[in-house]
Amino acid sequence: MIRVESLTKTYAGSTVVDIDALHLPQGGVTAIIGPNGAGKSTLLSMIGRLEIPSTGRVLLDGQDVRTFRNNTLARRLAVLKQDNTLAARLTVHDLVAFGRYPYSRGRPTQEDREQIDAALDLVGLQDFRYRFLDELSGGQRQRAFIAMVLAQDTEYALFDEPLNSLDINHAVGVMRLLGHAADEMGKTVVVVLHDLNFAARHADHIIAMQAGKVVEAGPVARIIREDLLRRLYDTGLTVTTRNNRVFVDVFG
Numbered sequence: 001m002i003r004v005e006s007l008t009k010t011y012a013g014s015t016v017v018d019i020d021a022l023h024l025p026q027g028g029v030t031a032i033i034g035p036n037g038a039g040k041s042t043l044l045s046m047i048g049r050l051e052i053p054s055t056g057r058v059l060l061d062g063q064d065v066r067t068f069r070n071n072t073l074a075r076r077l078a079v080l081k082q083d084n085t086l087a088a089r090l091t092v093h094d095l096v097a098f099g100r101y102p103y104s105r106g107r108p109t110q111e112d113r114e115q116i117d118a119a120l121d122l123v124g125l126q127d128f129r130y131r132f133l134d135e136l137s138g139g140q141r142q143r144a145f146i147a148m149v150l151a152q153d154t155e156y157a158l159f160d161e162p163l164n165s166l167d168i169n170h171a172v173g174v175m176r177l178l179g180h181a182a183d184e185m186g187k188t189v190v191v192v193l194h195d196l197n198f199a200a201r202h203a204d205h206i207i208a209m210q211a212g213k214v215v216e217a218g219p220v221a222r223i224i225r226e227d228l229l230r231r232l233y234d235t236g237l238t239v240t241t242r243n244n245r246v247f248v249d250v251f252g
Ligand SMILES: Nc1ncnc2c1ncn2[C@@H]1O[C@H](COP(=O)(O)OP(=O)(O)OP(=O)(O)O)[C@@H](O)[C@H]1O
Pocket: 011, 016, 034, 035, 036, 037, 038, 039, 040, 041, 042, 043
């Protein structure tokens, strides 16, 4: 279970995350939503120990993430950031094999090879496995990074805007994949999303952030509400329900 206690992050005197207490549900897909600059990525980075909090702490199953040994944390929690700057002259296979590093330490076993294969299957990139990353489209590259995270085979998987540069077909595919990772593989998936309809359709829980604070958090049906979303984004929109599903019309 991930818990956040008295967590703040301050850059040059400006506090961009300020959360008293937050508990992320175990299992399922939790989406973090909110306007640009709300602090979503900073929160995700602090959970994944890519950023150090200014005050407070993040607990993973009761233990401060900062106290884990690198290799131990890498077997429990994986993070996919927005801007993945890795050497372009790396093949898809090499990238996904990186995900196994906490286990293989560079000497892959049969199990590592099977996990790499399974991850490539899941994202549909088997045919591209020996392509270099700079020979892929943006969407294919994004899926290769997602395969790397899946190969890492962690209980917790965090994704920062994984739908960037994906067409609608692949965006739906990735969200289904994250749902599969949660429902079939038992992972706790946390994902920063901008598209409210993807959040409404594919997440189980939503954390709504604004100006560094958690405005509300709860099951999708409780958060995808007109009053809350209008306040959050300071824009007109409508929320409708059809066939027990909620839809957000951002032009309304
Ligand atoms: N390294 C940094 N130095 C200074 N300010 C930063 C740094 N990283 C983030 N910020 C600021 O912190 C605030 C929150 O940024 P963050 O990226 O967490 O927001 P976000 O909700 O993920 O935004 P977006 O939806 O635009 O990606 C922003 O005002 C940003 O400018």
